[in-house]
Amino acid sequence: MNMGVTILKPYLASSGVQATGKVCIGTVQGDLHDIGKNIVKMMLEGKGLEVIDLGTDVPAETFVQTAKEQGCQVICCSALLTTTMDVMADVVKAAEAAGIRDQVKIMVGGAPVNQEFCDAIGADCYTTDAASAADAAVELCK
Numbered sequence: 001m002n003m004g005v006t007i008l009k010p011y012l013a014s015s016g017v018q019a020t021g022k023v024c025i026g027t028v029q030g031d032l033h034d035i036g037k038n039i040v041k042m043m044l045e046g047k048g049l050e051v052i053d054l055g056t057d058v059p060a061e062t063f064v065q066t067a068k069e070q071g072c073q074v075i076c077c078s079a080l081l082t083t084t085m086d087v088m089a090d091v092v093k094a095a096e097a098a099g100i101r102d103q104v105k106i107m108v109g110g111a112p113v114n115q116e117f118c119d120a121i122g123a124d125c126y127t128t129d130a131a132s133a134a135d136a137a138v139e140l141c142k
Helices: 002-014 035-046 060-070 086-097 115-121 130-141
Strands: 022-028 050-058 074-078 105-109
Touching: 022 035, 022 060, 022 086, 022 130, 035 050, 035 074, 035 130, 050 060, 060 074, 060 086, 074 086, 074 130, 086 105, 086 115, 105 115, 105 130
Parallel strands: 022 050, 022 074, 074 105
Antiparallel strands: none
């Protein structure tokens, strides 16, 4: 999939698509799964968003530091393991502690995540699939 995106990226760039927002995305600390994250990343880029991919096993502070330094409007957190979901709550708390919570939206997703969890940790958005996540991110960037 990454090779396919690499091939398509120059065509998207040459078509004159301008970035409509900037997001950072990663799989939370303690979790090395990235297939879902990579699908969401591809959908975000397809919607014209600039995406900073932080990879896997990303500490909460790295999400927040990147958003702050790079001017990201959205932080996208992914988790596949139920044991790592609480790191998403740490991202929300870290954004509050850094004083950027009112400047950045936090999206959460992954197989064990649901709307109830999103609401409980104070995140801004949860979607059930990659296409919906991309649409939601575009709206959050407006």
